[in-house]
């Protein structure tokens with residue numbers, strides 16, 4: 001015991017000596033190479049189409065994550081978190097081989113086990129896979145799930161289009177009632193409305209495989225007459241996936257699309273009734289929508305209802321194009337079965353978070369600042385630093401939001417920081433207070449300072465902050 005104490009004292013003395021008299025000057029720019037550390041000649045850059053979400057931006061993310069969580073709960077959705085990496089074939093089968101997403105935009109590679117895998121370009125396919133994998137058909141239907149997280153598409157980056165972007169999505173699986181389509185649209189619409197964004201709902205029905213078969217014949221016949229004027233991609237689409245012709249964003253193809261036959265004229269009785277009922281539910285809630293005969297969406301799994309949310313036409317010309325859609329979704333009654341599950345009708349939607357943030361910024365919509373600090377603890381001198389370190393821990397455990405800058409010594413420096421953080425109070429502990437068993441309580445608004453008994457400070461702060 002005595003020996004251990006002696007060693008401790010000796011260690012302290014040794015350390016004190018070391019700290020007090022450094023034997024060498026600290027190098028300003030240490031030569032790392034000389035120390036055997038490799039220094040890169042170039043600074044690493046963030047990949048094209050990817051971005052850092054910096055602290056200043058976080059208030060938008062807090063807001064949207066909260067909004068997503070609350071609205072999902074309101075509408076009865078529970079959270080699911082899905083892997084970012086899946087078998088590549090999941091998306092090839094679900095989203096469709098000939099879609100732009102799969103044919104041109106997937107981040108796919110072979111892993112070390114030679115498996116072909118992809119970073120998820122969207123999450124509906126993963127939800128359907130999880131529904132099958134976890135036997136969710138045995139749960140009360142519909143199973144309502146939501147997700148919030150990053151998706152990856154190797155697209156040409158531009159404003160509002162990234163290679164990594166985030167979606168808030170929600171999916172109802174196991175029920176075919178049109179009221180679910182309407183509710184999905186209403187929920188999507190309300191998400192934006194409640195954020196203060198004016199949006200327009202674009203809606204269409206693309207029928208079922210049965211009515212689409214008839215329609216495709218008409219569509220191909222029409223487009224064949226215009227073949228010479230089509231873009232190269234559309235010439236391929238004409239043979240491989242004619243529905244995608246309506247999805248082309250090329251100017252010359254957009255003009256041709258105007259006179260193309262419209263799917264609504266070819267819907268079978270069941271699909272027509274379903275669509276009419278969806279619209280009736282929207283009418284009931286007096287939610288206006290725009291019937292858009294060219295809306296087919298860029299994913300193959302849809303049937304019947306499809307919709308997109310576009311910014312209301314207050315924005316730029318580019319807003320009017322669907323590539324700037326804030327969100328989109330629809331019914332996908334065959335996806336679970338296509339992936340090997342039981343017949344499971346489903347409907348869902350996803351909202352683009354980055355695009356929503358861009359809109360909030362563009363329209364100068366005020367977003368609450370994340371929670372601020374209540375107090376700042378300042379210290380003067382080594383002994384006070386040690387004591388405030390302890391005080392900080394007890395205040396934190398009491399639930400206060402405390403700021404500090406223990407690495408700074410001067411009071412002015414610390415008060416400047418406290419001011420910048422706009423705290424209500426700063427607690428100051430110096431040599432004098434330490435010896436008297438007190439602490440200074442400074443009201444940052446008026447600059448008034450009071451001496452408070454150190455042991456009563458927590459109670460006093462609680463009273464002042466009405467905690």
Ligand code: HAM
Pocket residue numbers: 121122123124153155160161162163164165166167169170171298299324325326327328329330331332347348349350351352353354355
């Ligand atoms: P999507 O239309 O491909 O649908 O994407 C939904 C939303 O994600 C878009 O409206 C857009 O706001 C955002 N988004 C898409 N690509 C990008 C990008 N490169 N950069 C930034 N934002 C982007 C789906 O993903 C379906 N899974 C939606 C769904 C859910 N359907 C049924 N359930």
